[in-house]
Every structure is written in structure tokens, then in C-alpha cells.
Amino acid sequence: MRAAEALRWEGFSGKLTLIGDEPYAPYDRPPLSKQVLAGRLPIEHTTLPVLMHLDAQWLLGVPARRLDTQRRQVVLANGQAIDFDYLLIATGTRARPWHDAEEATLDGVCLVRNRADALCLRDKLAARPRRVLIVGGGFIGCEVASVCRDLDLAVTVVERGPAPLGGALGKTIGNIVADRMREYGVDLRPNLVVSALEGNANHQLCGAQLSDGSTIEADVAVIALGAIRNVEWLYKTNLSADERGVICDTYCRALDDSGQVIENIFVAGDVARWPHPLYNYDRHLLAVEHWGNAVEQAETAAHNMLKPSFDYRPHTHLPNFWSSQFGASIKSVGLPTVADEVVITQASFGMRRFTAVYGRQGKTVAAVAFNAGQMLPSYQRLIEESAPFPPDLHASDGPGKVEPQAAGFPTAGHPRYDTGAEPNVVT
Incomplete structure (x- = not known):
């Protein structure tokens, strides 16, 4: 939506189409793990204000399934083909699900990514569960744990690393966060993973097994294991895209699998990987999953779509984020x-x-x-x-x-969540 606003603001008067897999108008995600869960903000109030008349065609509720770069078409899940002259890929991420499909369907197992997730979890918390189990001690897991304590709910956080927020802030600062969480009454279990989720005869979650052999009784489990970038629909194209995201240059133009610029395809937001002049270590590419970067990168991409190359604006946004917890x-x-x-x-x-x-x-x-x-x-x-x-x-x-x-970051990157059922690999 920010890219569409920027296009109109900079004078684009042609046909504008926005495709989204969710049925809702664009909304603000950060409150979903905070004010919405706590019941302080109605879900409808997360809808983002439209700052100008976009005169756009909205195709919502049907995801993109395939990109045809030769015909310049995006093919939707319902078979409809949408023509384009210029394309912005801003498909973002989705929550990483629990690894066991059967356990993931237990009543009480929740994700926190979209409006439906937040509504479901809000209702579960409002029912006053005996204990909430949070699998993963990143920002989402910690924010949900904070809300649970604000609601005076018993909560256990299981984190595979030595400290909460260790993947984002490192072990040294993570240990300070751990002390604060325990001070607020969180049952924090570092250096452990959840091996299995358990259900009763009614397919209701009732507990979990941990990797040290212990068990936890819980009525609600929040799976907070990070995000998966929505790139699968691009795998049969010549774009440079894999599970880490879609590579673009500093002007947000997509690159093909030989490293050449694709002039009419741009990338922005959580799905993008790009070079930053301050962090260009060994050809290091940034992939930033934060609100501020998504907004600024979308506006930069929109600007560059409309301008000649000598007037391109590089995307040099300095990553930043915020969180409220405990x-x-x-x-x-x-x-x-x-x-x-x-x-x-x-x-x-x-x-x-x-x-x-x-x-x-x-x-x-x-x-x-x-x-x-x-x-x-x-x-x-x-x-x-x-x-x-x-x-x-x-x-x-x-x-x-x-x-x-x-600082206390893993030297070879952040390992994915491993239940012990398969070899631990670095992604």
C-alpha cells in the first residue's frame, strides 16, 4: 500500500493493481502481538489509513501462484492472469508452523502473524487457560509472554538458545532480558526445545514434552519460531530467489539467477535481500523483517519505477525496530x-x-x-x-x-528450531 501511495504521489496516473492473499484491506501487524491480544485494541482498528485516493484495483483473498517474466504476467491461484509493465514483489513472510502436522492441529495450538491468528489467540487467552506454553523466545514469543503476565496468566517460555532474544540481541543482552522476564513471573526454560505437543481424547492440547525429558501441562501453545519468506511462487522463474528471500540491488531492482538486473521487477519489504553500504561484509546481503524498512523500501522502489536511471534513489535505510514487553x-x-x-x-x-x-x-x-x-x-x-x-x-x-x-551471537548463523527428530542444520 505504501508503494501504491508513493506511485500516485509521484505522478503515476496509469492502471494500478494490488494483489494480496488475505481478504482484508492492509492492516498494521505490530499491535497483533501486543494491544490486540491484551484486549485493548479492537482488531478492526488495526486497518491502516489510506493517505490518498489510490484509484486502484484490489485483488484480495487470492494469492499469487506463478510469475511469467516473459509474458509479464502474475498468475493467481484461481487461474486469473494479471498483466504488468512493472511489478513490485512485496510478498513478505508467514509464520513458521509447528513441524508435526498432526500436533499442529490440536485445539489450543496457535500462531501469531495475521488477523485471524490474533483473534484466535485473543479468544484463547480470554478463556483463562491454566498455562500458556510459548515455543520460541524471540520478539513475538517474548511479547506474547508479556501480555500473558499482564493478564495474570501462567506462562512458560521454551527457548532453544541460552537466552531470550539471543538471536536478535545476543546472549549478553539476552541474559538481562531473561532476568526481567523471571522478575515478572515467567517460567523461562533456556537451552531446551519442545520435543512434542500432547493432546487429549478431544484433540485438545494438554501439554508438551521437553528435550530434557520433563513435561509441561498447558492449554494453549503459541508457536513463535520465526518466519518463512513467501518465495515459493517464484522458484520456476529466473529470479535470484531462495528461502532467504529475493535478491535485489541497492535500487530495489530484482536480480536474475546470473546476477543481472531485471529492469521492470522490483522488490521491497520482508522478502527482499539487498546490499547495504554499512554492512557489506563478504558480499553480505540484508534481509530485514521490520516495519520501518518495509515502508521506506517500498517508497524507494516506487520512486525508481517512475524515474530514469540517473535519478534513481538507493535504499540505504538503517535498520531499526522497537518492541514493548515486561x-x-x-x-x-x-x-x-x-x-x-x-x-x-x-x-x-x-x-x-x-x-x-x-x-x-x-x-x-x-x-x-x-x-x-x-x-x-x-x-x-x-x-x-x-x-x-x-x-x-x-x-x-x-x-x-x-x-x-x-555479543554472544552464533558464529555460523542462527540454527533453525530442531526438535531432535532430524539433524540440526544452519540456514
Whole structure:
């Protein structure tokens, strides 16, 4: 929708078609794991405002199934073929389902990705389950756990890594998050996986088995194991696309499987992988699953669709995200996951408020603030300048001695969730 608005804003007056697999008008996803679950926001109020008259054809509720680059057509699941001169691929991601199809159908097993998921889980939580089991300690899992505690529900979080948010913030900062979660009453089980979900005779979830041999009784299980990029419909094309996303250049133009630019196909949002000048390590490509990047990349792609090549605008958005959980407003700028070290640069109120800066090979690459987001613009400048790490800030609330620690990210990438039933591979 943001791309469509940008096209009209920049003067495009031709035919505009928007295809979406969900039946709803575009809506805001971040509140689904927070205010909607807590019952503070009606699901209808997540619909995004349309900032201008788009004069567009909306084809909703039918997904794209195939792309024909020669005929310049998108073929839908119902067989309808949509012609295009220019195409923006913004198919995003979907929630990774539970690996066992039979267990995944147990009543009480939920995902959190779209409106239907949020409505289902909201109703389950409103029924006051005895215990909620959350499989995965990433941002979605932690946010749902926070809502459960706000609702005074017993909750257990099982995380395969050593700390919650370890995949996004590293073990060192993740351990601080773990302390906060336990302080709020969460039963946190790190370094474990759920081996199996169990149901009763009525096909209702009643518990789970863990990899250490223990069991947990639970009426609701939230599967929060990350996302799968929606690229399968592109596998029979010549686009450079795999499970990691669709590769595009810095101007958001898709690349073919030989690395050449496809001039009339653009990519934006969670499904895109592109080179960023600040993080171009060993041809490293960014894939960012955050709201701000999706908005800015869509607007950049729309601009470049309409302009001659000499007026193209590169997409150099600095990744950022935010999350609210367990009384903390967490905001980040930069890319923590590429870091090898982290240091607390400012802290107060017994670590209720603090800022951590991440470094890679002596350069500042990211910053994360807990209840201290007003400081991030200053840190953003350090990141954009590739300032030395650790930074010499002389802050009044800084530590007496700056002592960087290992950031605590997996050295070979983030392993997928493994129940033990199959070999662990790195993706």
C-alpha cells in the first residue's frame, strides 16, 4: 500500500493493481502481538489509513501462484492472469508452523502473524487457560509472554538458545532480558526445545514434552519460531530467489539467477535481500523483517519505477525496530546481529534503563536502548560514521570503566528450531 501511495504521489496516473492473499484491506501487524491480544485494541482498528485516493484495483483473498517474466504476467491461484509493465514483489513472510502436522492441529495450538491468528489467540487467552506454553523466545514469543503476565496468566517460555532474544540481541543482552522476564513471573526454560505437543481424547492440547525429558501441562501453545519468506511462487522463474528471500540491488531492482538486473521487477519489504553500504561484509546481503524498512523500501522502489536511471534513489535505510514487553520499551538502530562485541554505555535505575552499543572489528554497528530511546539519534550518527568501538562518550550515567563483552551471537548463523527428530542444520 505504501508503494501504491508513493506511485500516485509521484505522478503515476496509469492502471494500478494490488494483489494480496488475505481478504482484508492492509492492516498494521505490530499491535497483533501486543494491544490486540491484551484486549485493548479492537482488531478492526488495526486497518491502516489510506493517505490518498489510490484509484486502484484490489485483488484480495487470492494469492499469487506463478510469475511469467516473459509474458509479464502474475498468475493467481484461481487461474486469473494479471498483466504488468512493472511489478513490485512485496510478498513478505508467514509464520513458521509447528513441524508435526498432526500436533499442529490440536485445539489450543496457535500462531501469531495475521488477523485471524490474533483473534484466535485473543479468544484463547480470554478463556483463562491454566498455562500458556510459548515455543520460541524471540520478539513475538517474548511479547506474547508479556501480555500473558499482564493478564495474570501462567506462562512458560521454551527457548532453544541460552537466552531470550539471543538471536536478535545476543546472549549478553539476552541474559538481562531473561532476568526481567523471571522478575515478572515467567517460567523461562533456556537451552531446551519442545520435543512434542500432547493432546487429549478431544484433540485438545494438554501439554508438551521437553528435550530434557520433563513435561509441561498447558492449554494453549503459541508457536513463535520465526518466519518463512513467501518465495515459493517464484522458484520456476529466473529470479535470484531462495528461502532467504529475493535478491535485489541497492535500487530495489530484482536480480536474475546470473546476477543481472531485471529492469521492470522490483522488490521491497520482508522478502527482499539487498546490499547495504554499512554492512557489506563478504558480499553480505540484508534481509530485514521490520516495519520501518518495509515502508521506506517500498517508497524507494516506487520512486525508481517512475524515474530514469540517473535519478534513481538507493535504499540505504538503517535498520531499526522497537518492541514493548515486561515494562520495557526496547528500541534498536543498526544491525546488532553482525556484531562480535557489545558494551553498556549508559545505565541507571538498576538497569531498568540502559543503552548498549554493538561493535564489529573495532567499528560501531548498532545500538539498543531499554527505556532510553531518546538517545538513539546520537548513536545512529556513530553507526552511520562507522565510529570506533567502543565509543568514548563520557556520559554522566556511563560506566566507570568501559568493558566490552562478547555479543554472544552464533558464529555460523542462527540454527533453525530442531526438535531432535532430524539433524540440526544452519540456514
